Amino acid sequence: MIKALEEIRGRHAVISEYPWKKHDFGYPGQEEPSSIVIHQGRFNWRAISEGEFIASFPGADRDEDNNADFLANAPVDVEKLLAALDAVIQLAENTDDTAVTAADGPHVPAHLVLSAIASALGGES
Numbered sequence: 001m002i003k004a005l006e007e008i009r010g011r012h013a014v015i016s017e018y019p020w021k022k023h024d025f026g027y028p029g030q031e032e033p034s035s036i037v038i039h040q041g042r043f044n045w046r047a048i049s050e051g052e053f054i055a056s057f058p059g060a061d062r063d064e065d066n067n068a069d070f071l072a073n074a075p076v077d078v079e080k081l082l083a084a085l086d087a088v089i090q091l092a093e094n095t096d097d098t099a100v101t102a103a104d105g106p107h108v109p110a111h112l113v114l115s116a117i118a119s120a121l122g123g124e125s
Contacts, residue, residue, distance in 0.1 A: 002089070002114075004121035009082060016040060018075035020054050022068045035059060036068040085117060 023043055025035045038054040039047075047053075055071055057064040092110040 002118045002121060004118070005082075005085065008078070008121075012075065012078050012082070015075055016054060020072045020075060022072040023048075024065070036064060038068055038072050089114065089117065 036057040
């Protein structure tokens with residue numbers, strides 16, 4: 001078990017229901033939105049005006065727009081990355097140290113694959 005990966009999995013498990021959606025507020029002719037809100041499900045103006053949203057970016061500019069896109073997609077992206085890492089970890093844990101091979105490269109010992117994942121996550125397995 002990789003501790004940092006389990007911590008990420010734990011934080012992901014307790015977030016608000018997703019998928020999340022980004023909604024830009026703006027006026028006709030504006031190049032950029034005046035504000036951005038990340039919310040759940042269908043857009044509900046009353047709920048959002050009462051503060052029921054995931055995040056808000058008032059006075060948004062292009063950077064906030066990019067940040068909002070990233071944030072709105074983060075739960076699904078994290079879920080996919082966790083699944084990909086689980087597949088690699090399962091492969092490494094269920095093989096001997098000579099069985100993990102790069103597509104056109106040398107054999108990599110499975111314990112080194114696990115160690116590289118743990119190291120990339122800033123921790124130990």
